[in-house]
Each structure stands twice: as structure tokens, then as C-alpha cells.
Amino acid sequence: MNLNDLLLEPLGYDFMIRALATTVVAAIVCAVLSCWLVLIGWSLMGDAVSHAVLPGVVIAYTLGAPFAIGALVFGFLAVALIGIIRDTSRIKEDAAIGIVFTTLFAVGLVLISVTPSQTDLNHIVFGNILGVSTADLIQIGVLAAVAFAVLVVKRRDLTLYAFDPTHAFAIGLSPRLLGALLLGVLALTAVVALQVVGVILVVAMLIIPGATAYLLTDRFSRMLVIAPALSAAASIVGIYLSYWLDASSGGLVVVVQGAVFAVVYLFAPKQGVLRRWRTRRRRTRDTVSVA
Template identity: 55%
Template sequence: MMDLINWLVAPLQYEFMVKAIFVSALVGMVCAALSCYMTLKGWSLMGDAVSHAVLPGVAVAYMLNIPLAIGAFVFGVGSVIAIGFIKAQTRIKEDTVIGLVFTGFFALGLVLISKVRSSIDLTHILFGNVLGIADGDIVQTVIISGITLVILAILRKDLMLFCFDSTHARSIGLNTTFLYYVLLSLLSLTAVAALQTVGIILVVAMLVTPGATAYLLSDRFDVMMLIAMASGIFSSVMGTYISYHIDGSTGGCIVVLQTLLFLVAMIFAPKHGLLAKSREDRSITAADGKQLEK
């Protein structure tokens, strides 16, 4: 028991760890809340696109000596506009357009970063550096997280209907175009907030995995949201603890833990898990066998 207490208390002796745990938990909660909508809408690839597209924005913002969040957000929204424009003007399917845009933006970011490599640590941008997060970045993350959560709360029902059935949402008078860009703007904001925690490459996992885990555990959206947020907070906090004790990548530990939670849910989910489906298949086979005997 004392070993467990010491394991939990030891990191709290350092201010940078307290900050890291707080920021990780906050980002984990926000990403998890948004991931429910991403899962319902089937936008995992869109999350990947936006998270990668912010890289050139970071480089441009540094060159212009403005907050990195501004550049990242502008390029994140710009990637969404580019995807919509190309899709509307060509016969190319959306998934192909997304792949073209996000790889193009990401490559542009790599080129720009290479020009200022001595000043910007590419590793921290790609994989995060929550252990070295500055106070200004904490304030920025708190503000972005607060804005995202408030908007999600205000538009919860409209966004849920839009993600579940956009045709029905349009038929009852909802402005689906507005909801489309609101959701993608929130996606860009969240990618910026998670930049310091897990970095550009791993943020897509935080925007997908908690929602996918919760989707296996509940058929009700409100319950799914609570499960996802609990999963996001738990994996973020425990991932930060584990990274401290094993001296490993914080973002990597968080995402690995989220993936393990998903695997547990995939196997043991009471209704949609592999074991439950196996029992259901056996019962159906047994019932069919009895029918044949009759």
C-alpha cells in the first residue's frame, strides 16, 4: 500500500509534473468529448488531416513572431476550406481529397520547419513536450479548452443530430453548413490545445480512441460522452505518471494506455464486445440446431 502511495505522490513533488498532469487531464477531457462526435460522424481521417495541417501554421507563426496557436488555427481551418473547395470543384472523393490536403500541408510544414530548425524543435512539435510546457501555453490551453467545451455544451443536440443524420438535421431546418464548419473549427482548436501534450502526430489518437472505446460500451450518446471523458482523463493522468516512472515519452504513454483501454472494451464490452458476440453466435447456433432437430 505504501509503495502505491509513494508511486502516486513522488511526481507531485515537482512543479513541472503537477502542471503536466493538469494539462494532460484537461486536454484528454476535451479531446474525448470531441472524439464522440468524430466517431459518430465517421471523421477519424478528418481529424488526422486537421491535426497534421497545423504544422505549417506553427512555422509561419514563429517566423512572424506571433502566437503559435494563431498560425496553427488558421492553417487548420484553411485545410478544411481547401478540402471543401477541392471536393466541390472536382469529382474526387472526400477521403482522397483529405489525404491529398493533409499530406501536402504536412510536407509544407516540414519544409518550413527545416528553414528554422535551429530555433524550433521539430520533435516537440511532432510528439509534444508537456513536461516542459510554459505558463503561457497552459493559459492558452485552458482558454481553448474552455471555449471548446462551452460551444459543445451549447450546440450539443444540434451537433449530435448533424453527426448522426445530417439529412434529417437539414430537413428540420438546421443549418448543417454552419454546424459543419463549427465542428471542424473546434477540431482545429483542439488540435492546437493538444499540440503541447501529445504533438501533431499522436493527437489524432486522442481525437478517435476515447470515442471509439465509449461507442463499444454504450448506445446512449450522453453515457458515451461521460465514458469517453472518463477514459480520456484517466489515460492522460496515468500515462503522464507512467512516463515519469519509466522515463518514456509522455504522449506515447498516454496513447498506448488509451489503446489498451480500447482493446479491453473491444473484448469485454457487455453488448458489443467480442466475448458477447461469441456468446450470441453460440446461442443462435444452438437455437438453429434445435429447430433442425424438430
């Protein structure tokens, strides 16, 4: 089998085309948002929101409503509950996040176990890329477009908030509102990625691309280009591998992203472990030589 067959055969199936389109769209918007999450240190918040939407999805299914509506409601609910617990008690934010997301996620698992259904709701937890319908693709595209548009329009304010919220406040911006806006986009983006890789792997798509780009450049504007480019490429490779290996699509997408991070972590030109090790070794040798 030649290279053309390897690349073109999967494209002969409509479900593969939908899977590729959906995954690339989700990968791009998740990667752009991940740049801010990594910069601010909100990785755990991304984990919380992505898990907390599970009961909303199950309830929406029970009521016959679109999954996105239930997920959005519970995404915003999770953010609100975290803020309430943090601001009205001695509990710190990391503990509040842990309490809210584990509780809501557990509620979702319980609802799945007791909800009579002819549909396997476990795909919500583990993802079902190859089962994405045309309607799902349109819904994901619209939600991703809204999230992406907000990030692009407000990128300067959000970047200033990430680097220096005090200065943002001094020039008339509201750090609280900007934080709330970013959390809202996080909830929306989690819904986009939910239907691609499932609840468990959403956090990977929200964190790994930004972390990878962070090791490759010192400029945030370049991060916003590198992260989605790498994420989209990794997603395409992951989908193709899932077809040829007959393995989990969502899992392989995240595995490829993790592999890219590992390569960058080791071999990045400036921040790579091997580069820094060689630099320290050379400095030590030069110091010994001078002495």
C-alpha cells in the first residue's frame, strides 16, 4: 500500500471526513484558549469545568434538549459554585475546584447509571468522534466560532489580564469581568471538545497545546499561532492512526499531542531539557577551566 492509499482511503468515508473536520475545529479553539490557561495557571480550572458539565449533558439528553445547552448550564454553574465557596469560606480556590468538579462529575456518573436509554451515554465520558453527525458538526462549528471570536476580539485585554491584572485595573479594565469572560469561554470550549474526546480527555486538549507552545517561544503572539497549528496537526495524525490501528480516536488524538509535547520538552531550542543540560554542563566546564 502506497502513501496515497494511506492518506486517501479514510477520506472515502463520510464519517471520517466529519471526524477530521470536527476534531480540527475543536483542536484549534481549545489550543488558542489553552495559551491563556497555561499563562494564568488555570489548568485545574479547565479540568474542573470539563468534568462538571457531565450531569448537564445527561439531563439534557433526558429532556430531549441539545447536549450543548445542558453542558453550558452546568459549566457556568461549576464556575459560580467555585467562586461562591472560595469567597464565602476559608476554603482556598484549589480545594473549592476539587470539591465542585468531583461532586458534579460523580452526580453525572450516577445519572448515567440510572437513566434508561437506548443510547450508550458512556460516549459522553470517553468521546465518540467517529459517531459525530452532520448536525453535531454544525453545532460544534457554531460554538467554536463564538468562542474563537470572543478570544480574538478580546485578546489584548485578556493578555494584559494574564500578565498584569493590576495594570489592567489601573487603565480602566475590570480583572473580575475579564476573568469571568475567560471562564465563560472555557465552559463554551469544553462543550465543543466534549463531543470529540469526551469529558475525561477534554482537559488534555485544553492544556497540552498551550504548554507545548510555551516551551517553544517567549512571545505570546507566537504561542497563539504555534499552539493551534500543532494541535490541529496532532489531531489529524491521531484520527488517521485510529483508522489504521482500529483504536480509540479521542485517545490517540491526545496521545499524539502528548508525544509532541514530550519531543518539545526534550529538544526545544531554548527551553528543552537536553539544551539546558548541555548549557549547564558547558558552564560548569568553563568554570572549572577558569579556576
